[in-house]
Amino acid sequence: MTRFSARMAQAAKRKKSRIILAVDPRPGTKNLKLFARKAVREVAGHVCGIKVNFHLLLPLSGREMSGITRLAHSYGLVCIADIKLNDIDSTNKAAVAHLAAMGFDAVIANPFMGAATLASLVKEARRMDLGVIALVYMSHPDAKEGYGLEARQGAVYEMFLERAVKAGADGAVVGATQADILRKVRGRLPVYSPGVGAQGGDVEQAVRNGSDYLIVGRSIIEADDAAGVAREMNSKARSARP
Ligand code: XMP
Numbered sequence: 001m002t003r004f005s006a007r008m009a010q011a012a013k014r015k016k017s018r019i020i021l022a023v024d025p026r027p028g029t030k031n032l033k034l035f036a037r038k039a040v041r042e043v044a045g046h047v048c049g050i051k052v053n054f055h056l057l058l059p060l061s062g063r064e065m066s067g068i069t070r071l072a073h074s075y076g077l078v079c080i081a082d083i084k085l086n087d088i089d090s091t092n093k094a095a096v097a098h099l100a101a102m103g104f105d106a107v108i109a110n111p112f113m114g115a116a117t118l119a120s121l122v123k124e125a126r127r128m129d130l131g132v133i134a135l136v137y138m139s140h141p142d143a144k145e146g147y148g149l150e151a152r153q154g155a156v157y158e159m160f161l162e163r164a165v166k167a168g169a170d171g172a173v174v175g176a177t178q179a180d181i182l183r184k185v186r187g188r189l190p191v192y193s194p195g196v197g198a199q200g201g202d203v204e205q206a207v208r209n210g211s212d213y214l215i216v217g218r219s220i221i222e223a224d225d226a227a228g229v230a231r232e233m234n235s236k237a238r239s240a241r242p
Helices: 004-015 032-043 062-074 089-101 115-127 141-145 156-167 179-185 203-209 226-240
Strands: 019-022 049-052 078-085 106-109 131-137 171-174 191-194 213-216
Touching: 004 078, 004 131, 019 032, 019 078, 019 226, 032 062, 032 226, 049 062, 062 078, 062 089, 078 089, 089 106, 089 115, 106 115, 115 131, 115 156, 131 156, 131 179, 171 179, 179 191, 179 203, 203 213, 203 226, 213 226
Parallel strands: 019 049, 019 213, 049 078, 078 106, 106 131, 131 171, 171 191, 191 213
Antiparallel strands: none
16 A cells, blocks of 8 residues: 555646646536536646645535545546544544545545544555645734744644644645745655645745645636646646646
């Protein structure tokens, strides 16, 4: 069984892309299944994975979601569930079992749950061939009110990073907008960064600062030429780090 972090790196190499599409529909989108399938098909040549959030996970059935992960896999894309999982052990286990059954390759989790619970989640997820990507510092402006807080042992995000490394997580989420934090986290775990485009982050800067993968939603999804924007972002990312 190849670890998720290795599968992700292989997908990025094969697809020659560090971009992960956040398949988030605009509010009011009528046919979500159709929207997701169209978005995946349109940009599949310029991205290495998709990330699915509650926009689709709440309204769609497990069967419909499986159809979307199957389609993404047919293009060689990796599928990540962004539920920022943060619960007790038994509930975390139920969540990863459902996500694995829907064909996901990895889940985003919040180390706030505690070091032992995170380690148990990573172990259980790996048993199901699912990777765990840990939140370390989110992308939005007031993320500092949580992730930036100073605790007795240092900043909260530093504790989260240490927990993630110790638990054997497959990656860390650090916002593309958090230049200083990216520089500190780079090299410890593969770094996944939302926040370019719509949230103000810059593709080349983020990659230079340490982002290994860029998660992009609205800038691509809401563009008239989604494939063109994805291609352009990918070529900028590749010029910053081939
Ligand atoms: P946009 O449209 O801003 O979409 O490109 C970004 C996507 O990523 C989610 N998001 C995050 N997910 N940690 C995460 O795990 C973060 O710090 C973070 N910031 C944004 C967002 O919900 C959307 O799906």
